[in-house]
Amino acid sequence: MKIYFFILLFFISLLSCSEQQSQSFNVISYEMKVSYDTLNKNLKVKSIMHIKQTEPKEKISFRFTSLARITDIQLSANDKNYPVSYKFNSYSIFIDIPAQFQEYKQLSLHIEYQIPIDMFSHNKIFSVSDVNMWCPFNYEDITTIKLDIETPLNYEAFSTGDLLFSTSDKNHSYYTWKNENINGYLLIISPKNSYSISKKMIDSKELEFYFVNHDTSITNNVMNEFCKSFHCFNTIICGYKDDKLRLYEIPDSGFYAMTSRKSIMVGSLMLAKKNRISYERSIKSIFKTFDKLKNKSIFPEIVNNSFNNDSADTNYIYTQNLSWISHEIAHLWGYYYYKFNTRLYKFVTEGLAEYIRWMYIESEYGKDSLNTYISDLKYLFSKNCINTIYDIPVSMAGPSDAIQYFKGPLIFHYVRKQIGKENFISFIRTLYNKYFRKAIDYDIFRMELSKYDKSGKVIKRMEEMTEMTGELPPDL
């Protein structure tokens, strides 16, 4: 169960509720020139989005935040420039295309805007990610993103993807980052030396850890679980296809973690589990009562090393989340480039990633641990969720729904039992290898799974289970 992800999920759900993306164009590339203005407390962004129209359109819309203060929008095609008018609703921007531009196949949209630094800054470290929608491109079809960043000399910048270039002059540092996918886009600007960096080589891949936290008992535990689960997925599923994987700590930004290509971002509170009160509150918001549990320590060796035993129930929940970081790593194999509004989006992203984490628990801590864990989850679920407002279909899962981290993986457990472990792993491996860096939808997911379910019965039952309430998936 990933209590922490609810903050992230909340934002994602808001995104899902926003206007459906127009299908009349593709975003070919996106370039941003960003300067970090500490004096005026602004992140200034000049962006150019290159668009290929597939049909003439009077309006186009993007998911974007209304927090951005737009200073200018212009369209250009064939060397003609034109200022355009736009409207915002809470999470989208709607841009009118002037008549003379509507017929052009290729358009460039120039958007200049500013993001207030204060809203996203902790201990002078500024960070925004795709959940902040700091740039208007939650798009599946974008091919490249180029990010040029200018910071004052005593600051440094990190982003998702590859650092192509960095240099400095008297007053500023300059960085160029390139990224090839848009699922998760991060920018961190921090005073130099805010981060301590550790590197580990696992299975010939470079794992890098960017921590603000200096408590080595915390960071070592996280690195340890990170390396173990990374190695596990490499071994039981298939080799990780990128060269690097980084973990960034995002200072004080709450209980959340998220994964994008080559990088995993974790809020400090989640990393350190420092704030027990807000942590427990987030659990209690899901479980109305906090039941006493018989089995408190599935992973006693880690529990004893990590936490004080001053609250049995709390420790139980902690133990379930000891390998929380493996959920994020599982996303890398659990295929997370699903088209944004695809059917059963939460089920195929969060449910599958969480089930892959369960496979790590099984592999690392044994079959009995997984079975105990599942029976505890079922107990918790039956006791606290069924017949409450939290008992909604997985297919409807939204903000603060524990359901997608319970029932979602339970349904995948059913699928795996039906088609067999080898087939199930082969299915995940195919998704990872065949569709690497491509955005897919539920139809492709279903088609690949159907190769292991010739009669279609398992998929039919799986889909039925995503619609049900009031009970747990049977036949487990």
Ligand SMILES: [Zn+2]
């Ligand atoms: Zn997740």
